Each structure stands twice: as structure tokens, then as C-alpha cells.
Amino acid sequence: PSPPSPGEPPSPLPAGARYFCTVGRGLEPFLTREVGARLAATEVEYVSGKVFFTTNCGLTMLKQLKSAERLFLLLKKQPPLFISSRSKGKVFNEIQRLVTGDPLCWVRAVSIWRSLLELEENLPPEVAKPSKRKTGENENIITKKLKIEQTRVMPGDTECQLQKQKNDKIEEHKDLTTEKENFQEEKSENDGEKEVEHHQGKLTFRVSCRCSGTIAKTFTTEEVGRVIGIALIKQFGWKADLRNPSLEIFIHLNDIYSVVGIPVFRLPLASRDYIKVAGLRSTIAWTIASLAEINVGAVVLDPMCGLGTILLEAAKEWPNASYLGADVSDSQLLGACDNLKSAGLMDRIELFKFCVTELPLHSESVDVIISDVPFGKKFKLGKDIKSILHEMERVLCVGGTIVLLLSEDLHKYLQDYKESNITWNSSKDNTNEFKIVKYVNAEEKNRIQENVSPSFQDDRQEWLDKRPLFGTLVQMECHKVSLGRTEAFISKYKKIHDSELQQPS
Amino acid sequence: MRAQAGMKLLTHNLLSSHVRGVGPRGFPLRIQATEIRVSPVDFNPDFVTRMIPKMEWTALVEAAESLGHLSELPRQLKEGYEKDEDFLRKVHHVLLEVEVVEGTLQCPESGRLFPISRGIPNMLLSDDEATS
Numbered sequence: 001p002s003p004p005s006p007g008e009p010p011s012p013l014p015a016g017a018r019y020f021c022t023v024g025r026g027l028e029p030f031l032t033r034e035v036g037a038r039l040a041a042t043e044v045e046y047v048s049g050k051v052f053f054t055t056n057c058g059l060t061m062l063k064q065l066k067s068a069e070r071l072f073l074l075l076k077k078q079p080p081l082f083i084s085s086r087s088k089g090k091v092f093n094e095i096q097r098l099v100t101g102d103p104l105c106w107v108r109a110v111s112i113w114r115s116l117l118e119l120e121e122n123l124p125p126e127v128a129k130p131s132k133r134k135t136g137e138n139e140n141i142i143t144k145k146l147k148i149e150q151t152r153v154m155p156g157d158t159e160c161q162l163q164k165q166k167n168d169k170i171e172e173h174k175d176l177t178t179e180k181e182n183f184q185e186e187k188s189e190n191d192g193e194k195e196v197e198h199h200q201g202k203l204t205f206r207v208s209c210r211c212s213g214t215i216a217k218t219f220t221t222e223e224v225g226r227v228i229g230i231a232l233i234k235q236f237g238w239k240a241d242l243r244n245p246s247l248e249i250f251i252h253l254n255d256i257y258s259v260v261g262i263p264v265f266r267l268p269l270a271s272r273d274y275i276k277v278a279g280l281r282s283t284i285a286w287t288i289a290s291l292a293e294i295n296v297g298a299v300v301l302d303p304m305c306g307l308g309t310i311l312l313e314a315a316k317e318w319p320n321a322s323y324l325g326a327d328v329s330d331s332q333l334l335g336a337c338d339n340l341k342s343a344g345l346m347d348r349i350e351l352f353k354f355c356v357t358e359l360p361l362h363s364e365s366v367d368v369i370i371s372d373v374p375f376g377k378k379f380k381l382g383k384d385i386k387s388i389l390h391e392m393e394r395v396l397c398v399g400g401t402i403v404l405l406l407s408e409d410l411h412k413y414l415q416d417y418k419e420s421n422i423t424w425n426s427s428k429d430n431t432n433e434f435k436i437v438k439y440v441n442a443e444e445k446n447r448i449q450e451n452v453s454p455s456f457q458d459d460r461q462e463w464l465d466k467r468p469l470f471g472t473l474v475q476m477e478c479h480k481v482s483l484g485r486t487e488a489f490i491s492k493y494k495k496i497h498d499s500e501l502q503q504p505s
Numbered sequence: 506m507r508a509q510a511g512m513k514l515l516t517h518n519l520l521s522s523h524v525r526g527v528g529p530r531g532f533p534l535r536i537q538a539t540e541i542r543v544s545p546v547d548f549n550p551d552f553v554t555r556m557i558p559k560m561e562w563t564a565l566v567e568a569a570e571s572l573g574h575l576s577e578l579p580r581q582l583k584e585g586y587e588k589d590e591d592f593l594r595k596v597h598h599v600l601l602e603v604e605v606v607e608g609t610l611q612c613p614e615s616g617r618l619f620p621i622s623r624g625i626p627n628m629l630l631s632d633d634e635a636t637s
Contacts, residue, residue, distance in 0.1 A: 297555025299519065320552045322515060333625060346510040347546050347601075354628040358523050358635050362532065365519045365559070 016042070016056035017112050020077075020261055021068035021269070023051055023283075026481030030287050031067040038064055047256055052077065059116055062264065066286040066313065070268045072250055072261030073116075075109045076102075080255050083214045091219070092227050098251075098260060099231035106236070110203070110247065113262050204241035205232060206248050213255035224253065274316060276342040277335060279307035280372050284405065284481060284490070288370050289314035291477065291492050292403045296320045298367040301395070303356035308336035308349065310370050315348045321368075323349040326356070357387040361395045369396060372405040385410065389470045393495060402473065402493040411478075411489040418469050472496050511542050511604030511624035514568050518560050520626075522612035522619075524634050530614040533564035536571055538608035538621075543574075546601040553593045556600060557586065569599045 023031045028046045035041035039061055041053035052074065055062075062071055081094055099106065207228050209221040228251060232238050238247075252259045270283050278285075288310055294300055298321040302311050305325030315323050327333050333351055340346045354360055356371075369392050373385075392402055406414070468474050477492040522531030562582050569575045576595050586592050610619040610626055619628045 295555075296549075297552050297559075299559065320549055322556070324516060324519075328629060337623075337625070340510070347544070350510070350512060350516050351625050352628060353625055355630075358630055360521055360523045360628045361519050362521050 016054045017116075018043070018052065018054045018074040019062070019264070020050050020052045020072050020074050020259065021065065022049060022070045022072075023068050024281070024482050024484075025049055026479055026487075027067050027283060027287055029479075030290065031065070034065060034067050050252075050259070059264065063269065065269050066317065067283050067290075068269045069283065070270070071264045073109055073113050073264055074259070074261050075105060075249075076258065076260040078258045080213075081215060081253060081258055083218060088218065091215075095224060095227045095253075096231045098258065099228060099235055103235055106232075109262060113247070113264070116264065203236070203238045203247050204245045205229075205238050206240065206242055206245040207232075208248060208250050210250075210252045211254070213253075215253050215255075224251065274343040274345075275309065275312055276339050277307055278309050279332075279335075280309045280405070281483060282309065282313060284483065284488075285310040285372075286313040286317065287481070288372075288403045288405060288490055289317065291490065292368045292370050292401050294318040294321050294368055298322070299365065300324065300368040300370065301361075301366045302326070302371050303354075303359060303369065303392070304371050304374060305336060305351070306332050306372065306374075308339050308351075310372060311336075311349050312339060312343055312345060314370060315345050316343070319348060321348075324352065324366075325349055326352040326354045326359075328353065328355050357384070357391055359391045359395050363394050364397045366395045367397055367400050369400070369402040370404075373407070373410060385413070386470075389473065393471050393473050396495045398472075398495050398497050400495050402495075404491050404493075406489045406491055408487055408489070411491065414469060414491075418475070468496070469493060472498060509542070509606050509624045510544075511540075511606035512621055512626055513601055513604055514565060514572075515556060515560070515600040517568055517605075517610075518565050520610070520628070522615065522617065523628075524612055524615045524617050524630065527612060527614045531612050533561065533568065533613070534610040534619070535613055536568055536605060536608060536610060538572055538605045540605075540607035541572060541574075542604045542606050543602055544604065546597070548594060548597050550590065550593050553597045553600065554587045557582070557596060560600075565599065569603070572603060572605070574599060574603045 031051045035053045039055040039057045041055045044053040207225040209225040211221050248263050250261045272282050300321050301324045303326050305327050308325050311323050311325045340349050472495050473493045479490045566580050606624050608621045
């Protein structure tokens, strides 16, 4: 574990804590890479829609994650609940045991959650959680005690001291739970009460439940939420508050796992404080930029920039490049301008009104092109995409990168086009002929391609993939991602040198 | 209210008129500025060093001069400029700190004017004017 950088408060958890992130389908590998790079994360694993990892980085660093949806402190990760022919009651008991089976785990998790928030924000608890209602004297005393102990800790103190504090806190919690008598028999989820009763050391909480697969056929999320809620009230004396809880519990039950977590931030990571109006999902925008290999001094163009989301994510992460955005729509450009101002990125990103099929730029003047190719009726397959690719290829430097977000239709069209043997010429400026040619000896960043003969059927697919899409543009990678209701493809191309092309025999 | 940003000279150096038939004679676009903004930008010598080779130097100097911001920039690039911090800072100023907020860009061959309004150059051509 690396030491905290100066200015960042000492890590509350030298041994690290375990987290998971929800992530859009298709982005799991990117987030996996990100947690390793940004957080020096260990024990990283992922399933569809979630990435699990351990890190001792604080909230400031955790908040930097760009390809994740939400971040949670991991409370429990278990094999899926066994449903089948068992009675509903038996399954309810098992759900209950998520709480009662290991109460220490819960107490510990809440303690970690608290120390993360309080140490990082360096504020008294009341201010750190502005929307949290005061839940009673005792709780404040506990947290104040923790703070006082911490101010006595000298910088460079060992693990033991922090561990001792954690243990002290757990002891106090234990005392509280054993002495209280007033747990509620009835579930109190429909708390109409506006005033908080001054119970000792009580947290307010809410359970968010997600069920899919087999369990969803027999149980509603409300039922599961209720079982957990009651168990928590009985076990710890917490109070349920649906509207404004201090603590949220997140439970996801499906056929692959049972996962319980505590969201670390109120807002999803995907909701950026520097983007006023997002045109594209910020996570997708960042991922597109991350594939583009933006180096210092690069000229980066988005010729269909819309509200500028991709450029914003790129300029925020890779500030030492020159960013140009263009669109044909005045309203989009105004929106983009607004976004740039809000993000404080007016100096890094310049806007233009021009059309992607007529780029007023020198040939080979751009190092990187990143764009969300518009879907829908205003964009015709065939003629338009060819003009677009032609212009992109022209302005791109040799060795330059293009990363595009393509609709399923467009992606399929381009795949079919690549695999067919259409040979056609462009009458545009008589300098480019577009042929599907054999591509041999592609040299990539991390892999050296062997000479592939098309007669080997096994290698044929790989060979097909490496054929130029278009002139000197070669497809490098393609990733299917979810946009929520629809799916799309992030497709990466590089411009190779003419000499690397080989004419078909 | 923070002033509008504008077109930088770095970017101007990449722009070329694409009016039909004009070809390489569509560069460089002549700048007529009615409103200029000068605003400090953090100096990054690495960035400047990598940008210089991408620039058409004569055109850059001409453009800077036309805006009254030549700033002692030499008309010829000298060897070893990567190590000359003084020089790099001058280039930094010209490339990044001078912006055209209002004005026009003119195609030197066809005379076509492209307006710059609120910092955004409008280079959209009509169907007749365009090459395709």
C-alpha cells in the first residue's frame, strides 16, 4: 500500500477496505484496469455489472474513478441463496441471517464507513452529513470521542493505534445494543414521524434491494427489504427512515451472488460535479477517451461534439493536450459552451461550427479523433459514414487514433463492409483509393502480429479483423457496451502508413 | 461575468479553407479581429515543445503580428529551441494566451469570409461552396 500523498489525510485503514462498484455492462474490464492504476487495488475480481476490489486509498482518490456507476463498501458477498423447493419462511430466515449471522461484520462496516467520511472531510459529524438528523446525544458523544482520540494520534503513528480506536468503538456499540430494550416488534418502515426520538446511539437507515433471477420469481424487493430492515432494527436498534436516512444499505440478490454494501457517496460517481448537462453517459465518454492514447501535446478533435461530454472527460483527465470540438447545431454549441464554462475548461477546449464531412483542417494535422457518431434518422448509413470516415482519415496523422461510439446498426454495417470484397474509388480528391486489402505484419503497441496466410482457417478470423476498415484505417479493438436501454460499440482504429498495406495477389 | 473564450492561434494554424477548388491555397486564413482576449494559461514546456513541430511557423508569426502580439517571436525557428525557456514562454504566449473572440477569418484564395462570433468560428459551407 502506498503512503498517502501530502495534503491528503492519513489513510484511516492502513490494511485497506473492500469495496465494490456497480458498472455498466461492457465496462467491467475498463474499471478493473482503472482501480489497479488509480488505487493500487488488490484482490480485484468482477462479475457482470460489478467490480470488487481492496484498497487503502481515501475518499478523494476513490472519487476519481471514472468508469464506475456507484461505489459501495462491501459488507457481504456470498454464494446465491438457495431457493428451490424450500418454504418461503426458510428462505426468509436465510435472508435474515445476512444480518444476524455475523453482526460484527455490520458494526465493523459502519465503523469503517464513518471513519472514512469523518477523517476525509475533517468536519464535525453534524456538518459532514448535513442532511442527517441528529439521532441522539449518545451517538454524537461516540463520534466526538473518536475525533478526540484521533487528534492525539501523531502523524506517522503505527497501525496499532488506529486499530485500537476501531476496537474501542466496536465495544461501545456492543454495549449499546445489549442494554437497549426498546426494539420494535412491528416494522416501522412507514415512519410517518417527522421528529426523531432520542434513542441512544441509533442510526437511521434505509434498505435498497435489487432482486433478479430465481429469487425474483418468488419474492418482491419490498419483502426482502422488509426482512432485512426488521432484522437490522432488532439487532442494532437502528431506526428506519425512507426519506432521509444517514445510512443506506444496498442488497443485490441474484443467481450468481448475494451482495450487501453501503454506498460511500450520496451521488453516483457517474454523476460528475464538473459536467452541467451530459450528452452521453460520462462513464462511456471517459472510456472512449481512455482508449484514445492522448499524449502530451496531442491535437484532439471531436467533429460531432454535441454538448462536449467526451471532450470534457478527456480534457479533465489528460489536460496537456489541445482539444477541438465541432458541431453543426447552434443549440448544441451553446450547450457545449455552457458546459465548458461550468467545468472551467474554456482554456483547454475550443469550439467550432463546421461539418464532419467537410473538415476545414489540414491533412494529417490531428493526432486523435474521439466521437459519438449520432444514431437515429438524421444520420444515413452508407453514404454518410463513408464521407465521415474519409475526412477523418484525411486529417488524421499516421499513427493517429480514432475512437468512435457506434450504434449496433452502424457497427454491423461496418463489419459487413469490411468483410465483403467491395473495391471502390473515391472521386473526392483523386488521391485516395479505398480497397479492401490484405494486411500483413501489423505492429501494435503490445503485440506483434505474425505473418498470417489466409489459407489457415484458424487464423482467418483474426486476419479478417486486421484488414483495414477503410483506406489506411485499421480496426484495433471493439467493445460492446450498454447505454441503458440500448447497446452500442466502442470501436478503435489506427491510421497506418501506406507502406504497411499490401495489395491483394 | 467571465469573458467569452475565443479561437487561439495554435488552432488557427491548423485551419484551412475548404471552399471548392481552393486546395492548399486556402491557408493561412487571414484574421480580422474586432475583439481579442488575452488570458494567462499555465505554462507547460513539454506541451509547447511538442506543438512547435506541428505548426506552420511563418503562418504563426504572420497571424501573431496581425493581432499585434508578435511578442518578439523570431521569424525563423532556430535549432535547439527545446532548451530555450525564454523562447518557449514567448511561443506559449502566442499559441495559447491570445484569443480572437469576435472577427472574421478570410480564405486567401476565394475571399470567402468565415465569421467568428462569441469565440466560435463558423466554417460551415453551403452545398454549392463545398468540395463534395
